[in-house]
Amino acid sequence: MVTSQLGEDINTRIVQKYKRFHKLGEGTYAVVYLGSVVETGRKVAIKKIKIGSMKSGLDMSAIREVKALRELKHHNVIELLDVYSFKTNLNLVLEYLDTDLEQVIKDKSLDMKPNNLLIDSKGVLKLADFGLARDYGDINCPMTSQTVTRWYRSPELLFGSKYYTGAVDMWAAGCIFAELMLRTPYMAGNSDMNQLDTIFKALGTPTEEEWPGMTKLPDYIKFEKTYPKNDFRALFTGSSQDALSLLESMLVYDPRKRITAKQALAHAYFQNSPLPSLPEKLPKPSKTFSQTDNSANNEAGDADELLDNFGEKKRKIDQVSDNPEDQIGIVGEPLAKRLDFSQNK
Incomplete structure (x- = not known):
């Protein structure tokens, strides 16, 4: 009883540390709000996970997320500041970040599901x-294949593989790399079967010789129609040979032959000129906190359609408005690596 009261x-005390403002985005299982630390005014994002209607209690995805963020401390991973419960909901207090990569992709004024x-x-x-x-240490330990958002899910996962490595993440990274260049999702299927068909149409239908063991995967099915291999240069017309080489090495069917993260970082694409931009010279949104927080006193607020930062709502692929006021500007000096992905060359 004493322990329960202490908890x-x-x-x-954690609840009282934060003030919650308007909604930034909403998904099936969570709502993200803008918030601030009462004492300092520091902006935070408060992710409210809906668990009240779950008969079995806390959703496993919520447990996984808290566990992962508690263990991961890295400058390229969002920081988990606090966790608290309120009524029937679990709330994650996260560092507030200004924008997401999807906005950069959709903004035609910048060189850039993310x-x-x-x-x-x-x-x-x-x-x-x-x-x-999912965390893993033993590749011989079976894991669920139902992981990674479908558009970025590797073929081995789509074929039901229970034994996989970080190669599935490299496939996903390759899909995002392609999206950065095309400014639209590269392989967007509407079901698992359609996703595989979309992949095969884009990259060519794999064979057992090309991908040994493919036909032995749990959910393998032979597609009636086979597609030939395509030349990346025909689609990615504004990309360098280095970029296409890196992309191709990420989107290899056989996960054992797919490039690793360490190998990718050593790739010529990251070594040759023009060199990557310094962080302070990267594109930034022109909106300030004061401009976006005009409804700070309204706890419900209106959802900011540009800030569905946590990716739990189905993404809409919209065309960027021609109105300059709707576009995100660039702050600072010109980019060191200014790329033109125009198809009309």
Whole structure:
């Protein structure tokens, strides 16, 4: 009883540390609000996970997310500041980040699904939303194949593989890299079967010789139609040979032959000129906190459609408005790596 009361007192003190403002985005299982630290005024994001209607109690994705963020401390991972319960909801207090990579992709004025890849005010990219994250140490230990958002899910996962490595993340990174260049999702399927068909249409239908063991995967199914391999240069017309080489090495069917993160960082794309921009010279949103927080006193507020930062709502692929007022500007000096992804060359 004493322990229970102590826990309630600690929870109450955490609740009182923060003030919650308007809604930034809403998904199936969570709502994200803008908030601030009462004492300092520091901006935070408060992610309210809806658990009140769950018969079995706390959702496993919420447990995974808290566990992962408690263990991960890295400048490229969003920081978990606090966790507290309020009524029937679990609330995660996270560092507030100004924008996400999806906004950068959709803004035609910048050279650049990524709405789980957030960018802070200094241009530093950070990973967020670990609800579907899995940690692993033994590759012989079976794991669920139902992980990673479908558009970025590797073929081995779509074929039901229970044994996989970080190669699935490299496939996802390759899909996002392609999206940065195309400014629209590269392989967007509407079901698992359609996703595989979309991948095969884009990259060519794999064979057992190309991907040994493919036909032995749990959910393998032979597609009636086969597609030939495509030349990346025909689609990514504004990309360098180095960029296409890196992309191709990420989107290899056989996960054992797919490039690793360490190998990717050593790739010529990151070594050759023009060199990557310094963080302070990266594109930044022109809106300030005071401009976006005009409804700070309204706790419900209106959802800011540009800030569905945690990627739990189905993404809409919209065209960027031609109105300059709707576009995100660039702050600071010109980019060191200014790329033109125009198709009309």
